Amino acid sequence: EVQLVESGGGLVKPGGSLRLSCAASGFTFSSYTMNWVRQAPGKGLEWVSSISSSSSNIYYADSVKGRFTISRDNAKNSLYLQMNNLRGEDTAVYYCTRVDETGYSFDCWGQGTLVKVSS
Amino acid sequence: EILLTQSPATLSLSPGERATLSCRASQRVSSYLAWYQQKPGQAPRLLIYDASNRAAGIPARFSGSGSGTDFTLTISSLEPEDFAVYYCQLRHNWPPGYTFGQGTKLLIK
Numbered sequence: 001e002v003q004l005v006e007s008g009g010g011l012v013k014p015g016g017s018l019r020l021s022c023a024a025s026g027f028t029f030s031s032y033t034m035n036w037v038r039q040a041p042g043k044g045l046e047w048v049s050s051i052s053s054s055s056s057n058i059y060y061a062d063s064v065k066g067r068f069t070i071s072r073d074n075a076k077n078s079l080y081l082q083m084n085n086l087r088g089e090d091t092a093v094y095y096c097t098r099v100d101e102t103g104y105s106f107d108c109w110g111q112g113t114l115v116k117v118s119s
Numbered sequence: 120e121i122l123l124t125q126s127p128a129t130l131s132l133s134p135g136e137r138a139t140l141s142c143r144a145s146q147r148v149s150s151y152l153a154w155y156q157q158k159p160g161q162a163p164r165l166l167i168y169d170a171s172n173r174a175a176g177i178p179a180r181f182s183g184s185g186s187g188t189d190f191t192l193t194i195s196s197l198e199p200e201d202f203a204v205y206y207c208q209l210r211h212n213w214p215p216g217y218t219f220g221q222g223t224k225l226l227i228k
Contacts (some may be wrong), residue, residue: 029123035215035217039223044206044219044220044221044222045155045157045206045208045219045222046164046219047217047218049217049221050215050216050217059214059215061216063212063217066175080159095163096160100165102151102168102169103210104151104153104168104169104209105151105165105168105169105208105210106151106153106155106165106208107165107168107174107175108162109162109163109164110162111162114153
């Protein structure tokens with residue numbers, strides 16, 4: 001069974017840092033582009049960042065560029081999101097997602113981990 | 120940057136009725152548009168990819184169509200479990216990334 005499990009969310013003060021992790025299982029992790037997508041409370045979905053299978057292509061939404069860093073460890077079947085200089089508007093549920101073989105849609109989602117930025 | 124506008128924002132229908140959800144792109148796009156369903160407290164689920172292809176395990180009552188700037192998700196006969204929020208999504212090449220529509224909330228009438 002294909003599974004993505006996020007961890008690392010929590011309460012952090014503005015300006016603080018947090019590292020999210022996503023453990024993948026049930027598929028060949030090293031063959032897939034992976035993404036982070038977030039959803040603020042009561043709001044819609046927002047793409048955050050993307051990393052290709054070999055980490056050669058990395059992209060960020062403008063809203064997080066320069067503050068967030070995506071990475072992966074294919075030997076550990078894991079995806080990461082290092083979040084620095086956090087702001088109130090970063091409060092959201094963060095989902096780990098797998099890009100399907102067409103490269104255009106997200107065919108597998110984790111259950112999400114909540115990040116709350118508040119003093 | 121391409122924007123996706125979904126309409127209506129809210130749609131109230133009864134079980135058994137047909138639902139038609141719209142997603143309009145701000146400029147002509149490829150047909151690599153996807154649709155997702157999200158129920159309260161759950162992660163989104165892929166329904167349709169490449170505008171018209173059902174994802175694995177998705178019932179045949181869900182169908183997608185469209186090209187250019189206008190795309191449609193149709194649910195032929197609503198089941199109680201279909202009342203949820205639906206999002207369209209597109210990958211764009213420049214700047215590289217993905218865009219979601221703002222969502223359509225499908226409510227039981």
